[in-house]
Amino acid sequence: MRIATSQIYTSSLQQINKSLGNVMELKMMTSTQKKLNAPSDDPSGAALTMQLRAYSATLLTYEENCTVAEGYLGTADGGLQQTSEILMNVSELAEQAATETYTKEQMESMAIELRQDMESIFQMSNTKLGEVYLFSGNDIENSAYEKGVGVTIDDPTMTHADVVSVQGDASQTVFIQMTESGTIGGVDDLEYQYSTDGGDTWTTGTLLAGDTEIIAGDSSITLATGTVVTAEDGSGEGTNLYIRAAYEYTGSNEELALAIGEDSTLDVTSDGSSVFGGVDPETGEPYPEPNLFEALGDLMVYMETGNTEGVASCIETVNAAYEQMLQKAASVGARQNTAQNTATAISITKDRSISQISAVEDADATQLSVEMAQAEYVYQAVLSTTASVYQLNLLSYL
Numbered sequence: 001m002r003i004a005t006s007q008i009y010t011s012s013l014q015q016i017n018k019s020l021g022n023v024m025e026l027k028m029m030t031s032t033q034k035k036l037n038a039p040s041d042d043p044s045g046a047a048l049t050m051q052l053r054a055y056s057a058t059l060l061t062y063e064e065n066c067t068v069a070e071g072y073l074g075t076a077d078g079g080l081q082q083t084s085e086i087l088m089n090v091s092e093l094a095e096q097a098a099t100e101t102y103t104k105e106q107m108e109s110m111a112i113e114l115r116q117d118m119e120s121i122f123q124m125s126n127t128k129l130g131e132v133y134l135f136s137g138n139d140i141e142n143s144a145y146e147k148g149v150g151v152t153i154d155d156p157t158m159t160h161a162d163v164v165s166v167q168g169d170a171s172q173t174v175f176i177q178m179t180e181s182g183t184i185g186g187v188d189d190l191e192y193q194y195s196t197d198g199g200d201t202w203t204t205g206t207l208l209a210g211d212t213e214i215i216a217g218d219s220s221i222t223l224a225t226g227t228v229v230t231a232e233d234g235s236g237e238g239t240n241l242y243i244r245a246a247y248e249y250t251g252s253n254e255e256l257a258l259a260i261g262e263d264s265t266l267d268v269t270s271d272g273s274s275v276f277g278g279v280d281p282e283t284g285e286p287y288p289e290p291n292l293f294e295a296l297g298d299l300m301v302y303m304e305t306g307n308t309e310g311v312a313s314c315i316e317t318v319n320a321a322y323e324q325m326l327q328k329a330a331s332v333g334a335r336q337n338t339a340q341n342t343a344t345a346i347s348i349t350k351d352r353s354i355s356q357i358s359a360v361e362d363a364d365a366t367q368l369s370v371e372m373a374q375a376e377y378v379y380q381a382v383l384s385t386t387a388s389v390y391q392l393n394l395l396s397y398l
Contacts, residue, residue: 062261068258069260073268073332075127076135079124080325081329093110093114097303108198108306117296121296122145125145133251135251135270135272136251138252138255143251144251145250147248149167150286151166152297154241155241157228163223164224168243175305176216176221177239178190178232178239179232181229185226192204203217248280249281251273270332275325277290277295278293289320295317
């Protein structure tokens, strides 16, 4: 068969290009250490790696959320542990003050210590990590609690719904006693007395007919029209009101949740009102019992006024609030464990995903070295053979 010179040239050029292409492809793999450098290298492999990378990115987001959750929940747990220790001291003070073996002055000293403990718990309720408040629900940029003024009602016929508003200085307790029975906002004047030193000295006052605001120095309390009050008869019975420090919950009742899985979220903050209680600023009324801040507020005024029966009545509510706080602390700890365990599981899955990507993309260095040597040998052989063919002419056969 006659082979034209042009055919030899064309075939030689094709072989040179093919072998050179193999060498260049292997050099690219050597420089990147990857066998998949373009989608055309392995279309199905490229599609698989795209899916795996997207999945790994999602896992990374979940893993980061778990890390954030561990930080938030761990810090909150630390704050609750400190609060628990403070409440153990408060419980001991209450038990002592209820024994009727301490003088009024000694109980006032206990009240000072209790105020300090309440201040510490207030600080714990506003625990934050960075700029995130951990007991504000999902309102993480604002503090959970603010100091305000509240009231302790020592009258079985009255509730906080009878209180319209309270004003005063939270740094001291104002003790108000009605000395005349009647109806708030009624047609008769009502006499009362108030004390700012725990009942040692008294100042008298008159609530004029039709009025609803009882003024006690720089403090005052407005009662709903129609509220029935009873004169204190000297035995502790009657209407006794205590204007005192209170703590208003300014956070949200919805927790902040982060995604830690495809169909799984984890609450990383807490609704402080369910942990510490306090007063709802929208209604002005305390949150339902157990209410830690309100229980401590009631305990404080009874200590300051030397009311052992009042102190004894607070022990159960303080203990109930303490138990509720422990339950919330356990919930925080459980969520922290969930974040840790989930992060571990995600890390394992992410490593497997990365390994799969590597199996598709990465080149075997040893095999690549062998293939590179073979390709270069073939290329050199093609060049040598082609050069030999190109040197042939008619004179070579003469």
